[in-house]
Amino acid sequence: ESAKAFSTAGFPHAMYTFIAQAVKLRLDPVTGNVILLDVAAATEAGRIINPLSMAGQIQGGVAMSVGYxxxxxxVFEDxxxxxxDFSTYLMPTSLDVPHIASYHVDAYEQAGPMGxxxxxxxxxxxxxxxxxxAIEQISGARLNSLPFDIDKILQAMEKKEEKQ
Incomplete structure (x- = not known):
């Protein structure tokens, strides 16, 4: 018997959720400290049944991503x-997460249950x-590994200055 064929591009998923997100931040050029000021998150996830729950999901994911x-x-050694533990593995608290504006595009999805x-x-x-x-736009420093901590930001800013 032949393998099951899927007519939808992108096997194994038949439906994709679409997002667009932007941040506004302040970067201290001396210390490399980043302060997030605002996040805008627009999500198209088919028909939105519970807008409050949807906003909570999006805001929770954004908060999690701010942490990483x-x-x-x-940090591993051998x-x-x-x-x-939580005294050495630091995660953002509610005070570290900026205002998150969550926007939803309500678009019925034919293939989804109830859209x-x-x-x-x-x-x-x-x-x-x-x-x-945003860090690159402000400082010209290109970062390519997470987390974007102060040391990495300052090193990338120094590299950029050396190239000029």
Whole structure:
């Protein structure tokens, strides 16, 4: 018997959720400190059944992504995790997460149950690139590995200055 054929491009997913996200941030050129000021997150996830729940999903994913973009980092030595507790593995608190404006595009999805698509972790995808792009736009420093911590930002800014 032949393998099952899927007529939808992008096997194994038949439906894709679409997002666009932008950040506004302040970068201290002396210390390399980043302060997120605002996030705008627009999501098209088919028919939106519960807008409040949808906003919560998007805001939660953005908050999670702020953590891995700006600081969360597992540090290993000889296969042992060195920052295995909350005193050494730092995650953002509610005070570290900026205002998040969540916008929803309500678009009925023919293939989805009741016209919906998934929107759980989709909001985690583009915040890190948005932050990296904003840092580069402000300072000219291009970052290509997470997290975008102060040391990496300052090193990238120094490299840019050396090239000029």
């Amino acid at each position: 973009a700006l600081g969360e980092n597992c 296969g042992r995790l060195l920052n295995a 919906v698509k998934g929107a759980a972790e989709v909001s985690t995808v583009s915040i890190a690139p948005a932050i990296g792009g």
